[in-house]
Amino acid sequence: MTLDGDTIRSVRGDEEDVFSAGYICPKGASLKALHEDPDRLRQPMIKRAGRWGPASWDEAFAEIDRRLVPLIEEHGPNAVAVYLGNPSSHNLGALLYGRALYKAIGTQNIFTAGTVDQIPKHFSSGYLFGNPFTIPIPDLDRTDHLLLLGANPLVSNGSLMTAPDVRGRLKAIRGRGGKIVVVDPRRTRTAEASDEHHAIVPGSDALLLFALVNVILGEDLTELGRLAEHVTGLEDLPALCAPFTPDAVAPHTGISADDIRRMARELAGADRAAVYGRIGTTAQMFGTLASWLVDVLNVITGNLDREGGAMFPLAAAGQANAVPAPRSSFVHGRWRSRVRDLPEVMGELPVATLAEEILSPGRDQVRALITLGGNPCLSTPNAQRLAEAMQQLDFMVSIDVYLNETSRHADVILPGPEPLAREHYDLVFYQLAVRNVANWTPAVLETEVRQEWQSLLRLVGIVTGQGPHCDVAALDDLVADDVARRGGVDVALAAPRTGPARLVDLMLRAGPYDISLADLEAAPHGLDLGPLRPRIPDVLSTPSGKIEITAGAITVDVARLAAELGKLPSDQLVLIGRRQLNSNNSWMHNLASLVRGANRCTAQVHPDDAARLGLVDGRSARVRSRTGAITLPVEITDSIRPGVVSIPHGWGHDVDGARTSVATSHAGTNSNVLADDLLLDGLTGTAALNGIPIDVAPA
Ligand SMILES: Nc1nc2c(c(=O)[nH]1)N[C@H]1C(S)=C(S)[C@@H](COP(=O)(O)OP(=O)(O)OC[C@H]3O[C@@H](n4cnc5c(=O)[nH]c(N)nc54)[C@H](O)[C@@H]3O)O[C@H]1N2
Numbered sequence: 001m002t003l004d005g006d007t008i009r010s011v012r013g014d015e016e017d018v019f020s021a022g023y024i025c026p027k028g029a030s031l032k033a034l035h036e037d038p039d040r041l042r043q044p045m046i047k048r049a050g051r052w053g054p055a056s057w058d059e060a061f062a063e064i065d066r067r068l069v070p071l072i073e074e075h076g077p078n079a080v081a082v083y084l085g086n087p088s089s090h091n092l093g094a095l096l097y098g099r100a101l102y103k104a105i106g107t108q109n110i111f112t113a114g115t116v117d118q119i120p121k122h123f124s125s126g127y128l129f130g131n132p133f134t135i136p137i138p139d140l141d142r143t144d145h146l147l148l149l150g151a152n153p154l155v156s157n158g159s160l161m162t163a164p165d166v167r168g169r170l171k172a173i174r175g176r177g178g179k180i181v182v183v184d185p186r187r188t189r190t191a192e193a194s195d196e197h198h199a200i201v202p203g204s205d206a207l208l209l210f211a212l213v214n215v216i217l218g219e220d221l222t223e224l225g226r227l228a229e230h231v232t233g234l235e236d237l238p239a240l241c242a243p244f245t246p247d248a249v250a251p252h253t254g255i256s257a258d259d260i261r262r263m264a265r266e267l268a269g270a271d272r273a274a275v276y277g278r279i280g281t282t283a284q285m286f287g288t289l290a291s292w293l294v295d296v297l298n299v300i301t302g303n304l305d306r307e308g309g310a311m312f313p314l315a316a317a318g319q320a321n322a323v324p325a326p327r328s329s330f331v332h333g334r335w336r337s338r339v340r341d342l343p344e345v346m347g348e349l350p351v352a353t354l355a356e357e358i359l360s361p362g363r364d365q366v367r368a369l370i371t372l373g374g375n376p377c378l379s380t381p382n383a384q385r386l387a388e389a390m391q392q393l394d395f396m397v398s399i400d401v402y403l404n405e406t407s408r409h410a411d412v413i414l415p416g417p418e419p420l421a422r423e424h425y426d427l428v429f430y431q432l433a434v435r436n437v438a439n440w441t442p443a444v445l446e447t448e449v450r451q452e453w454q455s456l457l458r459l460v461g462i463v464t465g466q467g468p469h470c471d472v473a474a475l476d477d478l479v480a481d482d483v484a485r486r487g488g489v490d491v492a493l494a495a496p497r498t499g500p501a502r503l504v505d506l507m508l509r510a511g512p513y514d515i516s517l518a519d520l521e522a523a524p525h526g527l528d529l530g531p532l533r534p535r536i537p538d539v540l541s542t543p544s545g546k547i548e549i550t551a552g553a554i555t556v557d558v559a560r561l562a563a564e565l566g567k568l569p570s571d572q573l574v575l576i577g578r579r580q581l582n583s584n585n586s587w588m589h590n591l592a593s594l595v596r597g598a599n600r601c602t603a604q605v606h607p608d609d610a611a612r613l614g615l616v617d618g619r620s621a622r623v624r625s626r627t628g629a630i631t632l633p634v635e636i637t638d639s640i641r642p643g644v645v646s647i648p649h650g651w652g653h654d655v656d657g658a659r660t661s662v663a664t665s666h667a668g669t670n671s672n673v674l675a676d677d678l679l680l681d682g683l684t685g686t687a688a689l690n691g692i693p694i695d696v697a698p699a
């Protein structure tokens with residue numbers, strides 16, 4: 001940041017940064033525009049008699065105290081639901097203090113963006129390795145063979161694979177003679193930059209992956225290497241994969257049996273290979289099985305936990321598996337959603353069922369909602385119904401930086417500071433990074449906006465009966481004591497720091513490297529802690545202490561997958577999503593630099609489908625699913641598999657009452673009106689946002 005007082009002159013990447021080497025994405029470069037955006041909220045808002053007005057912080061908290069506390073007293077804690085959105089995992093305040101709030105409320109109704117995203121991967125990791133955050137990450141910089149499914153990291157920049165400049169890192173794989181294979185219904189930018197692309201039928205990844213396992217076992221290509229003594233349950237694998245031969249799955253996946261056999265042989269034959277799946281493999285009907293099979297392949301080819309394979313990062317702070325944990329079984333379903341009986345996973349309930357929890361009367365009905373950095377009215381399935389449900393709430397608070405599609409339903413909005421006005425440490429994403437690094441970023445701008453951690457603690461005070469003028473510093477001390485106790489360090493070591501800086505300091509001191517926050521402050525370009533290192537067996541904490549490769553909690557769903565083989569391949573049109581470089585889910589569309597140019601919110605259709613349906617490029621189509629219908633421009637392209645339509649999510653900003661002037665004039669259409677809240681991954685209830693049956697006709 002080049003600053004002139006509090007005016008930002010320029011934003012560019014830090015060439016000396018140990019991880020990014022100066023690479024930044026267009027959204028990072030837009031932080032100046034975010035800073036200057038007049039629509040961004042800088043003070044709390046209260047809605048009275050349907051009209052919004054600015055409020056002081058004291059007024060806003062008094063209003064929350066007046067309306068939320070009686071509701072909890074009368075109806076109990078489960079009457080309050082919390083929705084945690086994606087920005088809350090990129091935000092130190094929300095990450096470190098959000099938990100204190102929902103623990104203080106004591107509600108089981110915690111809904112998250114994770115349940116439209118990666119929960120299946122946590123579930124499979126929890127049962128395979130013992131901890132849901134023990135997630136193997138492709139060792140991008142050393143692998144020779146990368147099989148990517150349902151991921152477009154050239155656009156998304158890598159997810160469950162934190163890696164700046166993915167393009168450069170993928171180029172390097174090919175530069176050293178390696179191979180990249182992409183499995184995606186669409187020929188994405190990543191597919192264009194790969195050696196081989198297979199346009200798979202949406203939702204059929206688990207079938208393909210099982211067939212790859214089938215070939216590797218059948219042709220005796222299994223090579224466990226040093227993993228052999230650390231795996232249990234392998235003997236059940238042949239029977240599980242028996243039905244899924246290449247010939248059986250070929251008509252359902254759209255990939256020929258010969259190609260499948262060749263893919264399996266090349267994967268098994270590569271010196272160092274990694275299999276990686278992302279949202280196209282998790283947010284779908286067989287998300288958990290696909291997530292599991294990705295790692296089954298990594299194990300049976302001997303690539304798990306080996307250099308150039310799929311490895312376990314060791315972050316400097318917050319990594320749950322940093323020290324050997326007592327052996328115990330991962331558990332899920334400790335409670336279930338009231339209306340649809342869906343299981344919690346990691347304490348989170350599927351957001352696909354939030355609307356009916358609000359709309360269905362009875363004990364524990366959701367009457368109040370707190371959103372924390374989330375926009376579920378654009379991001380979650382059957383979005384129209386959720387918006388209608390929000391109208392029925394007795395009270396709603398949004399902790400959010402805009403008055404937008406979701407927060408317009410709130411009664412009180414509490415803004416947070418922009419990224420430049422808060423300190424940052426990437427607590428979550430270093431745990432998923434392709435290299436072990438640590439970096440502390442101090443706030444570069446002052447702000448009048450209260451820090452989110454302070455607002456969250458004030459809410460803790462309110463829901464615990466201490467009132468809106470509770471002692472925030474004392475509550476912060478309690479949180480710090482808890483963090484210190486769990487990390488086994490003395491809280492006094494971090495004095496006189498307070499807030500997130502104290503917690504990060506304590507977590508670093510409790511962490512696996514001999515560093516504290518002062519070391520990071522002395523290294524403004526970051527600390528490089530080296531390439532990923534093998535971590536088995538210490539990283540495993542299952543009951544057996546081994547990789548439980550055929551854990552029953554996962555394989556129970558195999559029969560449902562096998563039933564797919566008995567169905568005739570269908571010619572039903574299906575919808576999938578796509579990410580766009582200049583979008584950030586739903587929320588950066590209010591920055592002119594990121595929405596310039598042609599309308600990106602188009603329905604991509606294959607020329608054959610367009611001809612059959614009478615669709616014309618650039619003209620409007622009506623797209624209909626069980627849950628709703630939208631109208632948007634058609635983009636005819638042979639980059640999409642016939643029978644598949646792709647629409648990006650996060651658009652549809654032309655709603656009444658939002659205060660996002662730029663986004664409203666580049667509105668696009670909300671694809672999640674079409675996403676069906678009844679289509680879920682069988683084990684976790686994660687929404688199947690890919691593979692939704694639709695009809696398309698000229699509008
Ligand atoms: N069809 C379809 N739907 C999808 C997906 C898909 O692939 N296809 N992807 C899913 C995925 S992976 C995800 S993660 C979800 C995301 O779903 P959400 O997390 O619900 O949506 P976002 O757009 O990330 O939410 C951004 C919200 O946070 C606010 N915000 C931004 N910065 C801050 C901040 O610093 N503090 C606070 N308090 N608020 C802030 C924004 O104003 C906005 O309201 O979408 C999901 N929805």
Ligand SMILES: Nc1nc2c(c(=O)[nH]1)N[C@H]1C(S)=C(S)[C@@H](COP(=O)(O)OP(=O)(O)OC[C@H]3O[C@@H](n4cnc5c(=O)[nH]c(N)nc54)[C@H](O)[C@@H]3O)O[C@H]1N2
Pocket residue numbers: 086117149150151152153155156157158159183184185186188200201202203204205278279280281284576577578579580581582583584585586690691
């Ligand atoms: N620029 C930008 N970057 C982002 C985001 C953003 O909104 N914009 N969002 C961030 C978030 S929250 C996340 S979770 C990550 C997601 O990161 P990625 O998963 O890499 O993101 P996508 O681009 O949605 O890639 C998913 C791919 O899956 C394909 N696909 C759809 N259905 C199927 C299927 O059934 N099988 C297979 N094999 N493929 C399928 C789609 O065509 C698409 O190319 O991106 C993050 N990065």
Ligand SMILES: [Mo]
Pocket residue numbers: 086117
């Ligand atoms: Mo996500």
